[in-house]
Amino acid sequence: MHTVKHIQELRQFIRQTRWNRPEARIGFVPTMGYLHQGHQSLLDTARRECDVVVLSIFVNPIQFGPNEDFSRYPRDEERDMAIARAAGTDIVFFPQVEEMYPAPTKTIVSVSGITQRLCGASRPGHFDGVATVVTKLLNIVQPDYAYFGMKDAQQVAVIEQMVYDLNIPVTIVPCPTVRESDGLAMSSRNVYLTAEQRRQAVVLSQALDTAERMIRDKRDGLSADELREAVTATIRTAPLAEIDYAEVLSYPALEPIRALSEADRIIVALAVKFGSTRLIDNRLFHLRA
Amino acid sequence: MHTVKHIQELRQFIRQTRWNRPEARIGFVPTMGYLHQGHQSLLDTARRECDVVVLSIFVNPIQFGPNEDFSRYPRDEERDMAIARAAGTDIVFFPQVEEMYPAPTKTIVSVSGITQRLCGASRPGHFDGVATVVTKLLNIVQPDYAYFGMKDAQQVAVIEQMVYDLNIPVTIVPCPTVRESDGLAMSSRNVYLTAEQRRQAVVLSQALDTAERMIRDKRDGLSADELREAVTATIRTAPLAEIDYAEVLSYPALEPIRALSEADRIIVALAVKFGSTRLIDNRLFHLRA
Numbered sequence: 001m002h003t004v005k006h007i008q009e010l011r012q013f014i015r016q017t018r019w020n021r022p023e024a025r026i027g028f029v030p031t032m033g034y035l036h037q038g039h040q041s042l043l044d045t046a047r048r049e050c051d052v053v054v055l056s057i058f059v060n061p062i063q064f065g066p067n068e069d070f071s072r073y074p075r076d077e078e079r080d081m082a083i084a085r086a087a088g089t090d091i092v093f094f095p096q097v098e099e100m101y102p103a104p105t106k107t108i109v110s111v112s113g114i115t116q117r118l119c120g121a122s123r124p125g126h127f128d129g130v131a132t133v134v135t136k137l138l139n140i141v142q143p144d145y146a147y148f149g150m151k152d153a154q155q156v157a158v159i160e161q162m163v164y165d166l167n168i169p170v171t172i173v174p175c176p177t178v179r180e181s182d183g184l185a186m187s188s189r190n191v192y193l194t195a196e197q198r199r200q201a202v203v204l205s206q207a208l209d210t211a212e213r214m215i216r217d218k219r220d221g222l223s224a225d226e227l228r229e230a231v232t233a234t235i236r237t238a239p240l241a242e243i244d245y246a247e248v249l250s251y252p253a254l255e256p257i258r259a260l261s262e263a264d265r266i267i268v269a270l271a272v273k274f275g276s277t278r279l280i281d282n283r284l285f286h287l288r289a
Numbered sequence: 290m291h292t293v294k295h296i297q298e299l300r301q302f303i304r305q306t307r308w309n310r311p312e313a314r315i316g317f318v319p320t321m322g323y324l325h326q327g328h329q330s331l332l333d334t335a336r337r338e339c340d341v342v343v344l345s346i347f348v349n350p351i352q353f354g355p356n357e358d359f360s361r362y363p364r365d366e367e368r369d370m371a372i373a374r375a376a377g378t379d380i381v382f383f384p385q386v387e388e389m390y391p392a393p394t395k396t397i398v399s400v401s402g403i404t405q406r407l408c409g410a411s412r413p414g415h416f417d418g419v420a421t422v423v424t425k426l427l428n429i430v431q432p433d434y435a436y437f438g439m440k441d442a443q444q445v446a447v448i449e450q451m452v453y454d455l456n457i458p459v460t461i462v463p464c465p466t467v468r469e470s471d472g473l474a475m476s477s478r479n480v481y482l483t484a485e486q487r488r489q490a491v492v493l494s495q496a497l498d499t500a501e502r503m504i505r506d507k508r509d510g511l512s513a514d515e516l517r518e519a520v521t522a523t524i525r526t527a528p529l530a531e532i533d534y535a536e537v538l539s540y541p542a543l544e545p546i547r548a549l550s551e552a553d554r555i556i557v558a559l560a561v562k563f564g565s566t567r568l569i570d571n572r573l574f575h576l577r578a
Contacts, residue, residue, distance in 0.1 A: 011458070018311070106403065108401070139457050140458075165395055165425075169428060
């Protein structure tokens with residue numbers, strides 16, 4: 001496994017790979033580090049599907065708001081490297097902020113519509129920061145495939161839209177959310193939780209189970225409002241949970257719906273704070289056969 | 290020479306080229322067609338410097354304002370093909386609007402700062418449209434070099450900034466403005482001019498000559514205001530000329546200056562309307578040895 005800190009060095013490696021093995025499929029897993037089994041499953045999928053696997057670890061400052069957790073975002077370089085190595089990663093790209101932003105960027109990639117709601121509404125500018133850094137990373141790595149976790153379903157929708165609109169020559173591969181045994185979605189931010197918050201955090205996946213049961217039992221007559229209310233009621237059973245949003249929208253356009261029958265696919269999407277820790281989770285439902 | 294209308298077909302050609310000749314340098318000249326000697330010199334430079342020359346002809350709707358000349362922008366496919374062939378072009382990419390924008394784009398690439406003044410101020414949204422379509426074209430063609438004329442000096446500054454910020458793997462090659470024998474900068478829009486407007490349009494390059502003389506004669510004491518006033522006075526000698534802007538700014542940041550000594554490079558940039566035809570021109574001055 002090669003660890004690369006500089007863009008030019010990475011480009012050189014990719015160029016060499018393309019030159020020596022023009023048929024090689026290059027797979028890319030962009031992360032902010034503090035790797036967990038979710039990231040590991042992205043690496044595993046990339047390893048199965050590609051000849052060369054590139055992992056990037058970069059906590060991207062421009063996707064954090066001024067009062068968010070950029071400076072305290074958890075980091076553990078040594079453990080990340082061990083996980084990357086165990087997953088059969090070929091290259092870890094590990095740039096410093098000065099390498100990615102030698103000067104404040106004047107160029108922003110911005111996706112409208114999809115970014116209006118959910119985390120786009122709660123975290124203004126967040127998805128501009130995500131779209132911009134993902135564009136940069138895709139231009140640096142130039143992979144054939146890029147792997148993203150569906151826990152960040154809105155991020156996946158934004159990136160797929162961006163790749164489509166800008167004709168970026170990459171295939172985006174969304175991968176299923178990986179969960180703890182009690183159902184909590186894996187997240188680097190879970191480490192922030194106190195023991196009691198951690199116990200109660202299971203309420204996010206329980207609320208999504210509630211949604212799944214309701215949709216299974218009475219799909220036809222169900223309104224988005226009824227579903228949202230039931231989900232919200234489930235979350236409220238956890239006394240430490242503070243709801244940022246609990247929404248039922250079409251996917252991937254992320255537009256409001258009234259009857260569930262209005263969309264082919266819907267997403268039930270949650271953001272819930274425990275103290276200052278904000279967790280997200282979601283489930284997608286294919287409603288038409 | 291191959292003429293290609295579809296993105297997939299072009300990608301296939303590029304992939305084949307990279308596969309068969311991994312060392313080949315691919316040069317790209319993006320244009321809006323109605324080719325003149327300015328475009329021809331871009332093609333000539335690309336031909337000299339590269340192994341494969343790709344020309345695109347696409348009148349990009351999203352860089353035109355609602356009251357601008359998108360629908361009447363001059364087109365002459367047959368002549369364009371003859372010029373491209375004579376210049377030794379390998380591929381002409383000639384997409385329809387529906388190919389480039391199958392749906393209205395939700396993704397915009399936006400460069401701040403540099404785009405505030407000059408054409409950015411006169412044509413709101415123009416440079417978002419330019420940055421977005423150039424990103425798309427660079428992602429489709431994936432050239433090693435891309436050639437742009439310095440008549441659009443602000444466009445060159447915007448694209449160089451964008452390529453730098455987004456780590457786009459291409460080298461931008463700015464090429465000198467080509468002029469008619471009387472000094473008028475070549476432009477597809479010159480065809481709009483009446484005979485009398487055409488005669489008076491020489492005043493743009495005359496105004497730039499005025500600036501050049503003033504800078505040569507009294508570089509040290511000269512203020513940007515004095516220079517701007519002299520340039521403006523020259524343009525006003527043409528009765529049909531209506532000044533959109535006549536500015537003296539730093540280059541490439543395009544920031545206001547007071548004394549010329551404040552910047553290493555300055556640009557004298559003009560936009561002048563003759564009837565409904567808007568012409569631009571500029572000259573760069575390197576002030577420090």
